[in-house]
Amino acid sequence: MPDTSAPTPVAAFTPTTTAELPVIDVSALVRPGAGRDAVAAQIGAACRAHGFFYITGHGIDPALAARLERLSHQFFDLDEATKMQWRMALGGRAWRGYFPLAGELTSGRPDWKEGLYLGTELADDHPMVQARLPVHGRNLIPDVPGFREAIRDYMAAVTQLGHRLMEGIALSLGLPAHYFAERYTHDPLILFRIFNYPTQAVPEGLDVQWGVGEHTDYGLLTILRQDDVGGLQVRTPGGWIEASPVADSFVCNIGDMLDRMTGGLYKSTPHRVTRNTSGRDRLSFPLFFDPNFEARVQRIEGLAGADALDDSAARWDRANVHAFNGRYGDYLLDKVSKVFPQLRDEVL
Numbered sequence: 011m012p013d014t015s016a017p018t019p020v021a022a023f024t025p026t027t028t029a030e031l032p033v034i035d036v037s038a039l040v041r042p043g044a045g046r047d048a049v050a051a052q053i054g055a056a057c058r059a060h061g062f063f064y065i066t067g068h069g070i071d072p073a074l075a076a077r078l079e080r081l082s083h084q085f086f087d088l089d090e091a092t093k094m095q096w097r098m099a100l101g102g103r104a105w106r107g108y109f110p111l112a113g114e115l116t117s118g119r120p121d122w123k124e125g126l127y128l129g130t131e132l133a134d135d136h137p138m139v140q141a142r143l144p145v146h147g148r149n150l151i152p153d154v155p156g157f158r159e160a161i162r163d164y165m166a167a168v169t170q171l172g173h174r175l176m177e178g179i180a181l182s183l184g185l186p187a188h189y190f191a192e193r194y195t196h197d198p199l200i201l202f203r204i205f206n207y208p209t210q211a212v213p214e215g216l217d218v219q220w221g222v223g224e225h226t227d228y229g230l231l232t233i234l235r236q237d238d239v240g241g242l243q244v245r246t247p248g249g250w251i252e253a254s255p256v257a258d259s260f261v262c263n264i265g266d267m268l269d270r271m272t273g274g275l276y277k278s279t280p281h282r283v284t285r286n287t288s289g290r291d292r293l294s295f296p297l298f299f300d301p302n303f304e305a306r307v308q309r310i311e312g313l314a315g316a317d318a319l320d321d322s323a324a325r326w327d328r329a330n331v332h333a334f335n336g337r338y339g340d341y342l343l344d345k346v347s348k349v350f351p352q353l354r355d356e357v358l
């Protein structure tokens with residue numbers, strides 16, 4: 011049954027497995043040299059076509075990713091009461107910690123996933139923490155040996171990758187490579203999540219449809235590692251397609267802020283995750299590479315083909331990203347507080 015709370019006509023989009031998202035080898039971006047422009051051109055084509063692409067040649071150590079995956083399974087395998095020792099309510103304004111199954115809402119409905127919210131580690135005396143900025147602060151990391159180090163190293167490596175990818179995106183728009191770093195991402199807002207989509211059945215009477223309901227991401231670029239279970243789906247003009255697992259790759263997708271900056275040339279494409287019935291738990295690791303919280307996101311001048319149409323009628327949240335004016339942080343908080351209404355009341 012379609013998710014009737016979602017504003018978009020989900021029923022018209024039947025999942026298919028026929029279309030393919032591009033797989034781009036980004037090694038020339040990660041180790042700059044010859045070939046950077048060719049990679050940028052491929053990224054540009056993917057951003058215009060789907061807003062979704064896979065990357066290989068990214069330089070992230072597969073052993074680090076495998077370690078993080080193993081430790082994450084160890085954590086999620088703990089019983090609920092133990093995991094709740096690190097619940098988000100204890101993370102306060104930093105908005106960090108564990109949320110249990112069905113603890114997060116998309117379009118008002120619970121998602122069938124549990125997760126750990128993380129981000130750049132900032133000490134209590136950091137100026138942004140002192141200024142009481144939401145979503146900034148310390149991580150609440152479960153007491154699983156080696157987990158803290160694996161999370162720290164992984165976030166650092168993927169954040170560096172994010173900088174390189176944003177250089178590729180800048181070049182793909184005919185802009186200087188450092189366009190985004192100079193304006194928005196010198197000190198990016200990095201939010202990182204580890205999700206577990208359990209294969210366990212939904213209890214009778216609970217109104218759950220999806221692993222994650224249809225949505226777009228809020229910021230610039232999402233860099234997602236997924237295990238080999240599958241379930242991520244992307245909405246294209248021709249229907250929903252699978253973003254099936256590709257070994258040692260990341261799935262990258264455009265967020266609302268890049269949609270806004272490019273006047274809709276690079277679309278923040280809706281996606282969702284099906285409920286996991288594979289018989290194995292599914293892990294995913296999205297890192298959100300976003301503008302600084304205080305940044306005011308402006309339209310890029312002079313982009314051919316950018317018409318900044320009001321697409322709100324077709325959007326999952328009925329919002330017009332092109333009309334938004336303010337700090338990125340305000341946009342983010344507005345969105346996040348809808349997915350965690352209870353936490354909003356407690357800490358904001």
Ligand SMILES: O=C(O)CCC(=O)C(=O)O
Pocket residue numbers: 203205222227234236242281282283294295296
């Ligand atoms: O788990 C996934 O594959 C996707 C998660 C996602 O879309 C998100 O966290 O924004």
Ligand SMILES: [Fe+2]
Pocket residue numbers: 225226227232281
């Ligand atoms: Fe997403």
